[in-house]
Amino acid sequence: MALITLRRNLCHLSDFRLHGALNTVKNQPVNHVHKVVKEHLCPWFCSLQAEPFRVRFHHACCKKFHSENGNDLHPFGESVYSQVHDWDSFEQNFKNMDEQMFYTRLNNFTSSEEVLSFISTLQTLPDTMAAGALQRICEVGIKDDDQRLSKEILENPIFQALCVQFEQEPSNLSNTSLVTALQALTLLSVDPQSSLLLNLVTECQHRLKRGGLEVHSLCVLAESLLKLQGPGCETLDLIIHQLQGEKLEEFTPEDIVALYRILQMCTEKVDQHQTFLNKINIFSLSIVSNLNPKLISQMLMALVVLDQTQALPLVIKLGKYVVRHIPHFTNQELGKVLEAFIYFGHHDRFFITALEQHVASLYLTLDPEVVSRVMEYCSRKHILSKPILNAVAETFVCHSEKFSPSQISELIEPFGKLNYLPPNASALFKKLEDLLFTHFNSFPPKTLLKLLHSCSLIECHPVNFMARIFSPYFLQQLQGEESYLDRLSLAQLTQLLLTSILECPFYKGPKLLPKYQVQSFLTPCCSLETPVDFQLYKSVMMGLIDLLGARLYFASKVLTPYYYTIDVEIKLDEEGFVLPFTFDEDVHKRVALCIDGPKRFCLNSKHLLGKEAIKQRHLRLLGYQVVQIPYYEIEMIKSRLELVEYLQRKLFSQNAGVHW
Incomplete structure (x- = not known):
């Protein structure tokens, strides 16, 4: 030496x-x-x-x-x-x-x-x-x-x-x-x-x-050459070839994570190294317990970049150890962990509990990027975590100046999506309104539209900004350099228009022009409604046939003139008799059955998502009798006879004059 x-x-x-x-x-x-x-x-x-x-x-x-x-x-x-x-x-x-x-x-x-x-x-x-x-x-x-x-x-x-x-x-x-x-x-x-x-x-x-060169030196050299010369470095292939010839059992946990980082920087060569990656993924299961928070976050991030969706057992095991390390992650490391869990769709109640405790204890000191990432995670996985949402709402009220326009949108949108108003809702939305008045032009048009639409889902209607977003100038900005407006933006604008008519009759400003209005909120890719659960719908349909006597007496998946699609519609005449769905005359009342499967609720809860809540709210304002058929009630039914009795109570208990 x-x-x-x-x-x-x-x-x-x-x-x-x-x-x-x-x-x-x-x-x-x-x-x-x-x-x-x-x-x-x-x-x-x-x-x-x-x-x-x-x-x-x-x-x-x-x-x-x-x-x-x-x-x-x-x-x-x-x-x-x-x-x-x-x-x-x-x-x-x-x-x-x-x-x-x-x-x-x-x-x-x-x-x-x-x-x-x-x-x-x-x-x-x-x-x-x-x-x-x-x-x-x-x-x-x-x-x-x-x-x-x-x-x-x-x-x-x-x-x-x-x-x-x-x-x-x-x-x-x-x-x-x-x-x-x-x-x-x-x-x-x-x-x-x-x-x-x-x-x-x-x-x-x-x-x-x-x-x-031994294993550790090979790993360090590879990372250094990648920084100096990029993934096209010829020497890099020789290093990876030598590393593939080594026994993984002789690698330290730090060297294994270094391998992931090296391959992460060579994404264009992932396919040719996939066999080697599969070996690393399997072996890494045995070293997870020896990884510190920094290495865990790096491994998860590499799995994301390398698109290792087949390595879910490794992600799940990493998730178990993440729970233990949450208080010890830096803001940046925690952000990477959340990004990986969002990517792989991973969640468990222990992680959510640990995250709640961490956010609730440090919410005033967390980095804005981490706060927005936590909210994105809750939003993507439909996690209604009141401790997290309450803490984040308080953070925004106290430190709103720290958040960028995109972070503000990421912070506020989950409240609408999860249909939740925090205890300080009045202070939260007052602060948001003040920021929008001051920095309206700082928000990218699509970000602003998503933000305002989210507010309307929980009845915090952006009346003071509707005239601006319906204006030709804003619509032109929203379109940008594209030849047309995207479908999701048009649907959000249309629902805001419907909201202004049904829930804000005092609004007398400009309206959205017909050419910007969609005909249905239910579309394959960017829907403002959740499609009906097929198995649940099939069960309810069989019960309705037994109850009403024939398939003729109800219609399925009915598109209303108000852009919403009703799972099942039943028509009643003035005397309360059920009419065939083909009748359009003498219809006195329409019953809208909302057959709500698990995807229409927040995760592991009986709390409707914001887009389903606004749909049922609007249908009632439009004159429909809304009858909710939630999956958790259907799951309790053990026989077909019980199902018929359940549907009878749901449909006719409040309408004594109804006949069929």
């Missing part, structure tokens, strides 16, 4: 074959060191400098020396290094420091300055740990999304010494040090053609062709 010597007076010890990092710097003119690092890390290094600068060393022992050009050395970053003890207190050799302790301390640092300060106190540094230090410097030193280190870090002699050492003697590095150093530099916007990276990559390729 190569040792990077960090103290000048140890550079010539016979025990160390490699010159130390600072020794390397010491034996070169200052301008040369600056030139080497500048050349290796260009162009991003150069762009940080307004003018040439001179390297000035500051080290725990450097104050005792003079610079080679005769100038005094001045402390660099005095405030940062003020906590560094005198070197005399660190006379023990680095070998006496436990390796685990080193990495523990390294991972506790939150800035590059802290890392540099720490390693500057060490006597010697093994190359593996030097690579780990370089990686930590890059991880914590990147500012914002710029992927650049600050000028102060780049000018630091310790950082420069590390770069020079790795560039000059890559052949003397261990496999771990080599790939770790390469991985560290890929975190930055380093020129792929820089000599530093080229030397490291060349040495990696040389060892790869010799078959000298």
Whole structure:
């Protein structure tokens, strides 16, 4: 193992074959060191400098020396290094420091300055740990999304010494040090053609062709090359081929997840690697219990990107362990987990309970993206979770300014879809109305339409905005560059028009033009109604035939003039007699049977979805006698005779004058 010597007076010890990092710097003119690092890390290094600068060393022992050009050395970053003890207190050799302790301390640092300060106190540094230090410097030193280190870090002699050492003697590095150093530099916007990276990559390729890299190094190298050269990298195929030849039992859980990440970045090659993926999916079942929250979220996300719908047993098992880790996920990791569960359609009551507890306890501190993802999950799976919905409603009232227009829509829509008004509904929709008045034009047209339509489902009618959305200008914006408006938008506009007529008779503004109105809310792809459950419909139809005496006395799937489709319609004359469905004259009352299967309710509940609630509400306002036949009542019936008696009670108990 190569040792990077960090103290000048140890550079010539016979025990160390490699010159130390600072020794390397010491034996070169200052301008040369600056030139080497500048050349290796260009162009991003150069762009940080307004003018040439001179390297000035500051080290725990450097104050005792003079610079080679005769100038005094001045402390660099005095405030940062003020906590560094005198070197005399660190006379023990680095070998006496436990390796685990080193990495523990390294991972506790939150800035590059802290890392540099720490390693500057060490006597010697093994190359593996030097690579780990370089990686930590890059991880914590990147500012914002710029992927650049600050000028102060780049000018630091310790950082420069590390770069020079790795560039000059890559052949003397261990496999771990080599790939770790390469991985560290890929975190930055380093020129792929820089000599530093080229030397490291060349040495990696040389060892790869010799078959000298173990599993972990192969995984790290593959991810680094993907970042540097993309999925078209020729070396990548050789790495994957070598990984396929290894026994999965010898992979650590971290390496298995790394395999998923590698294949995730090569989606265009998924088909040719599917057999290998199937083996990984099966083997991964045995390591799920050893995964931490970060690895679980990464594995789930990779399964989504790779479209591994056949790996549902793995998703289900991951879901069980997600429940245990929910309090420990970062916002970003939890968002990935929810996205994966939405994709695979996974849910269970234990996960929902844990999610409720997490959201309810941290709702005021959750990231807006996570809040919108939680609401999307509830919406997609029709999960009526009152603790989550109440907490999110309170979050929006308190921190509405944190949410973008799309996030606001994702947050509000589930209330309409799940047909639920939270306890603070008045404050919630008042806040929403104020935001819409202020930022109406900031909302994309389709997002705005979905948002307002969702409000109407739960009788929070957007009367103050109907004139705007029915206007030709908004409809033109809604259409955009397309030659026509999509079917769903037209259906939502039509239902809002019907709402304005039936539930808001005081609205006297513009109406939706007939050419924008649909003829039916029930369509194959983008329906505002849920199709009737066939098996449930078949059972009810047989009972009606026994009750009414013939199929002639009721009609099925009737499209009304008001765009809704009725599951079963029964016509009554003025005296209450049931008429054949072919009769259109002397019809005094129409009975609409809503045969509601499980898909018309929220998950595992007896609570109607918003689109079914508004349908029944509108049918009543249109004069229909609505009779609901829910699946959970039919399931309790054990015989055909019981079914007939049940239908008789449902249809005629409130109409004593009805005859058949």
